[in-house]
Amino acid sequence: MVMTNFLQKRKSVRDFKNKEIARDSIEAIKNYIEEIEKETETVSFKFYENGSIIYNGLKGKAGYSGVMIEAPSYIALMKKDEEKESCLNTGYYLEKLNTQIVNLDLDSCWITLDNVDDETKKNLFGAEGTKVDYVVAFGYGVGKKLFTPETTSGRYTMDQIVFKDEIGNEISADELETTGLLDIFASVRFAPSHKNSQPWRFVMEDHNVVLYMEKSDEDSRSLVDMGVVMFYFEEMAKTIGRYGKWSVILEDQDKYLKVAKFSM
Structure with missing residues (x-):
């Protein structure tokens, strides 16, 4: 799947069929989890093939508007600590895994556990369960799809998130076209973020893309969003032959956090 197309059509599903997931898909996801956990020490996953355990444990405590999402299976992400880089990796690797799930013709939905008490988390996920913030x-999937065109209104335009040399300096579409990044920036606007905050800002500096985050009262949540957008940018860059990786910086700069640099 072309990543730009995937992101522009990205959807989250809240209603699932009462149907077991195909065994080959289950095994593929388990193998992919093993691969991801070899890449990082800051996050780990727990796979719950029997979804009723998680659904019943979180019913009335998590979900949307107090309604827990019932699904055949769940994956819990455990974050090592609350450091900034761990928050970045939470978004990066959770969306990396989510993309693999969708590539198997499955549907998925992130669920935050903000209002779930520690005792419930320990009962469901083990002694380290308090470190699980997302499943x-x-x-x-069945029913209404989210992230359809009518629900993606309010997205920033490219001139609001992409700049030259410093935030606030305009960069032309022609210049972005020359670098091959125009389509990537047009698509990355559709990356999901908490409350649609879209905290990311991109600055073109010579042959580098520097990523900034707009600070807020929810910086930890925004860092997770930044990890998501970092993953999608890397994947889309591969489609134009740019196989770089973000170099993490995490440097405070007034209203912004200088997060990372991608060398072109």
């Missing part, structure tokens, strides 16, 4: 529900 992914997945299966074969």
